Amino acid sequence: MNNIIDRIKYGTETIKDPIKDNEFSYGKIISERNVCDNCEKCMNICPVNAIKINTITNAEHLVSVDYKKCIYCRNCVDICPKSVFKMTSDYKMAQLELAGDKLREKIYKTFRRSLVLRVVDTGSCNACMSELNALSNTFYDISRFGINVSPSPRHADGLVVTGPVTINMKEALEKTYQAMAEPKIVIAVGSCAYNGGVFKGGDGVYGTLKDILPVDLVIPGCPSSPQAIIFGLLKIMDKIKK
Known part of the structure; x- marks a missing residue:
């Protein structure tokens, strides 16, 4: 009932176009x-x-x-x-990786217009996780793009990783990846997931994500802004559609 009252009082809160309305974002x-x-x-x-x-x-x-x-x-x-x-406010930094072209082609033909993601934090400061959580609120609402998050890797098409891969999380990460059905996508969110960030070379850090799993999409940032994450996900969704 409170939600209904809020909607009547404040109207629609969801941002009309998170890609164009980027005044809240930082970028390159x-x-x-x-x-x-x-x-x-x-x-x-x-x-x-x-x-x-x-x-x-x-x-x-x-x-x-x-x-x-x-x-x-x-x-x-x-x-x-x-x-x-x-x-600048140019958040369009996400880059598709080119490794495993045959698997990529299979992925693009299979997923069509939907994408279910399993998120794993492998040792982040929680900043990227906070931005990922924001994608599910009423302001950004990524479900309208056909993108949803699953608590089980067995139901997921893609694996989203945040933070440097710590020694204690390496095995859990690999088991999550192995539990996912083929074909599957790996998405690195944030500079830590891609290259270790400020934690690179630390005693508790195993290494970079790309040395453990095949990475398909890199979304830069520290943390990655919601606009940058949405742009990256829509970029790979667009590739899937084509």
Whole structure:
């Protein structure tokens, strides 16, 4: 009854288009060419080694940011004396991996227009999990896109992993993957799932997800914003439809 009263009082809360209405999102950190003086302050302060500087000429340097490694801490934005870096609201960073083309083709033919996901936290700080949980609220409501979450891996088409793979969670992760029926998709959410993030090389971290399971989709961020996650899921859904 309270929910009905709230709907009458406040109206519809679900965002009309989470992909276009991105004012709540953060996104890519971009860099400008010809401005960098190669002081390397950004490289030295980056905690995950996501920045590279390539010298074109003595006065021209090309700065690149690895979006899948980047944790979006803004250290490079704040320390650069030339203001080379700028944080944008462009969240469209998700990338499809190309490994296992034959299995990918089978997946795309099988899933059609629905996708059921099993989420596993392999040792995160819970930030990415919080953003994933937000996808099921009345504001984002990913179920309208045919995407749902299952508590059982046996009912899931895709495995969503957050956090670096810790030693104690490696076996649980592998068992979850093995319990899923073929064909199956693996999605890495956040820089920690992709490359270990700030926990890379830690005593309790086993390694990167791609060294344990075949990764099909990488959604960068620290944490990945809801818009970035939705964009990535719709990107792979679009591939499935085609």
